[in-house]
Amino acid sequence: xxxxxxxxxxxxxxGGLTASRRVPKTARPPTRWSxxxxxxxxxxxxxxQFGARRVARDEKDGLVSGVFTSVASRYDVMNDLxxxxxxxxxxxxxxxxxxxxxxxxxxxxxxxxxxxAGGTGDIAFRAAEALATWxxxxxxxxxxxxxxCDANAAMLDVGRKKAAARSISARSMVFEVxxxxxxxxxxxxxxxxTISFGLRNVTDMDAGLREMRRVLRPxxxxxxxxxxxxxxxxxxxxxxxxxxxxxxxxxxRVARDRASYEYLVESIERHPDQLALLSRLxxxxxxxxxxxxxxxxxxxxxxxxxxx
Numbered sequence: 351x352x353x354x355x356x357x358x359x360x361x362x363x364x365g366g367l368t369a370s371r372r373v374p375k376t377a378r379p380p381t382r383w384s385x386x387x388x389x390x391x392x393x394x395x396x397x398x399q400f401g402a403r404r405v406a407r408d409e410k411d412g413l414v415s416g417v418f419t420s421v422a423s424r425y426d427v428m429n430d431l432x433x434x435x436x437x438x439x440x441x442x443x444x445x446x447x448x449x450x451x452x453x454x455x456x457x458x459x460x461x462x463x464x465x466x467a468g469g470t471g472d473i474a475f476r477a478a479e480a481l482a483t484w485x486x487x488x489x490x491x492x493x494x495x496x497x498x499c500d501a502n503a504a505m506l507d508v509g510r511k512k513a514a515a516r517s518i519s520a521r522s523m524v525f526e527v528x529x530x531x532x533x534x535x536x537x538x539x540x541x542x543x544t545i546s547f548g549l550r551n552v553t554d555m556d557a558g559l560r561e562m563r564r565v566l567r568p569x570x571x572x573x574x575x576x577x578x579x580x581x582x583x584x585x586x587x588x589x590x591x592x593x594x595x596x597x598x599x600x601x602x603r604v605a606r607d608r609a610s611y612e613y614l615v616e617s618i619e620r621h622p623d624q625l626a627l628l629s630r631l632x633x634x635x636x637x638x639x640x641x642x643x644x645x646x647x648x649x650x651x652x653x654x655x656x657x658x
Contacts, residue, residue, distance in 0.1 A: 398410055398553055398554075407553055407554070410553040411501065411529070411553055417610045417613055417614075419502060419503075419504045419505075420605075420607050420610050421601075421605050421607060421610050421611075422469070422470070422502070422504040422505050422507070422508050423504075423508070424604060424605040425469070425470055425505070425508065426470060426472075426508075427604060428600065428601065428604060428605055428611075431600050431604060432597055432600060436645060436648075437472075440575060440644055440645070440649055441472055441473060441476060441546065441575065442476065443644065443651075444473070444544075444546065444573065444575045444651055445473060445476040445477055445480060446480070447573075447651070448463075448477075448480075448542060448544070448571070448573060450463070450477055450480040450481055450542070451480050451481065453541065453542075454481060454483075454484045459484065459487065459488065459491070460481045460484035460485060460487050460491075460495040461481075461495070461541035461542055462492070462493070462494075462495055462496075462497070462539065462540045462541050462542070463477050463495065463496050463497070463540060463541065463542040463543070463544065464497045464499060464533075464535065464539070464540040464542070464543045464544070464562075464565060465477070465496070465497070465498050465499070465543075465544045465545070465546070466499050466500075466528075466530050466533070466543065466544070466545040466548060466558075466562060467499075467500055467501070467530060467545050467546070467547075467548025467549070467551065467552075468498035468499065468500055468509070468544075468545075468546070468548075469498070469500040469502060469505030469506060469508065469509055470505055470508045470509045470512065471498055471508075471509035471512050471513060471523075471525070472546065473544055473546045473575075474496050474498045474509070474513075474523055475512065475513075475516065475518075477496050477544075478496060478516075478518060478522065478523060481495060481496075485518075485522040486519055486521035486522045487521065487522070492539075493524075494520065494521060494522055494523055494524045495522055495523070496522060496523040496524075497523075497524055497526060497535075497540070498523065498524070498525045498526070499526050499527075499528040499530075499533065499534075499535075500525070500526075500527065500528070501527065501528065501529050501530070503527055506525040506526075506527065509525050510525050513525070530545070530548070530552045530558040530561060530562070531552065531553065531554050531557045531558050531561060532561065533561045533562070533564070533565050535565045536565070537564055537565065538565070538566065538567040538568065538570075538656075539565050539567070540565055540566055540567065540570060541566075541567055541570050541571070542566075542570060542571050542572075542573070543562045543563075543565060543566050543570070543571075543572050543573075544572075544573050544574070544575075545562065545573075545574050545575075545576075546574075546575040546576075547575065547576060547577065548576075549574055549576050549621075549627075550576060550577070550617045550618065550620075550621040551617065555622075555630065556630060556633065556634060559630060559631060559634035559636075560634045560635065562634075563634055563635050563636055563654075563656055566655075566656035567656065568656055568657060568658045569655060569656060569657075569658045570655065570656045571653065571654075571655055571656075572631075572636055572653060572654045572655070572656070573651060573652070573653045574627075574651065574652045574653070575649060575650075575651050576621065576627075576649065576650065576652070577618040577621060577648065577649055578621070578623060578624050578627075578643065578647050578648070578649055578650035579623040579624060579647055580646055580647045580648055581643075581646065581647050582646060585646055589648065590619075593615045593618065593619075594615055597611050597614065597615055598611045598612045598615065601614075624641050624643065624647070624650050624652075627641070627650075627652055628640070628641050628652060631652055631654045632654075635656075635657065636654025636655060636656070637654060637655045637656070637657050637658075638654060638655055639652065639653070639654040640652070640653055640654070641653070
C-alpha cells in the first residue's frame with residue numbers, strides 16, 4: 351500500500367483548500383493509466399487522445415499547435431474570463447513557492463529557470479520579478495537566467511512582445527521553439543524547470559516528464575501547475591457544468607473559436623488526477639514527488655527533484 355503524508359491547510363490566497371501529498375520513490379502509476387487503459391499495445395504506440403478524439407500520435411502535435419495558433423492573440427483575455435481572474439492568483443502562488451529569490455541569495459547568482467510550454471510568458475515574467483535584483487546575470491553566466499520554450503511560434507511571438515514592452519533584455523530572458531518530449535538543452539542545464547497549464551497537451555506525457563528531469567541539474571526542482579480533479583461531488587458537478595456549457599461559449603464569442611475551447615475542456619477531463627500524476631512523476635525519476643491542491647482541486651501543483 352502506498353504510504354502518504356497528508357497535510358491540509360486553508361489557502362486564503364486561492365479561497366480553497368490546499369492539500370499536500372507525497373509518495374515514495376518506488377511508486378508506480380495506477381493501472382488505469384497503464385496498459386489496461388488501452389485496447390491493445392498498438393493503440394498505445396500509434397494512437398493517443400486529442401481531447402475526446404482518438405488520433406494518430408504523429409498528428410497530435412500539429413493539432414495542438416493549431417489550437418494555440420488560433421487562440422494566441424486572445425489567450426490572456428480568455429484566461430481572465432474563464433477563471434474570473436483566479437489564474438493570476440494561482441500563478442503568483444506557484445512562482446512565489448519556487449523560492450527563486452532565496453535561491454539567488456543562497457548561491458550569489460540568479461538560478462537558471464526553464465519554463466516549458468511557457469508561450470506568452472506568464473510564469474517567466476513573474477520569475478523575472480522575483481529575480482529583479484539579480485538580472486541581467488553576470489557576463490560569465492552560462493546563458494540567460496530565464497528560458498521560455500514552447501512548440502508554438504505564435505504564442506512565443508506574444509511573449510516576446512510582452513518582454514519588449516517590459517524592457518526585458520535577451521540577456522535575462524529568451525523565447526525559443528522546442529518540443530517538451532525532445533528539449534533542445536544539455537543535461538543538467540537548469541536549476542528549475544516549470545510547466546504551467548501545458549502538460550496535458552504533451553503527446554507523450556511520460557517522455558516529457560523524463561526530458562524535464564533530464565535537463566535539471568542534480569537536486570534541481572521541477573514544478574507543474576495544471577488543471578486537476580475537484581474532490582467534492584457537488585462542486586465537481588457544478589464545475590463540470592460550467593466547463594462544458596460556459597467555456598466553449600466564451601471561446602465562440604470572445605476568441606471566435608468554439609472548437610479550441612471544447613478541446614480545452616476535453617483535455618482537462620482526460621488529464622490524470624492528482625495521485626495518478628504524482629505516480630508518473632515518481633516513474634519519471636523525480637525524487638520526493640508531492641502535490642498540493644488549489645481552489646478545491648480545480649488546479650494542482652506537482653513538484654519533484656532531480657536525483658542528487
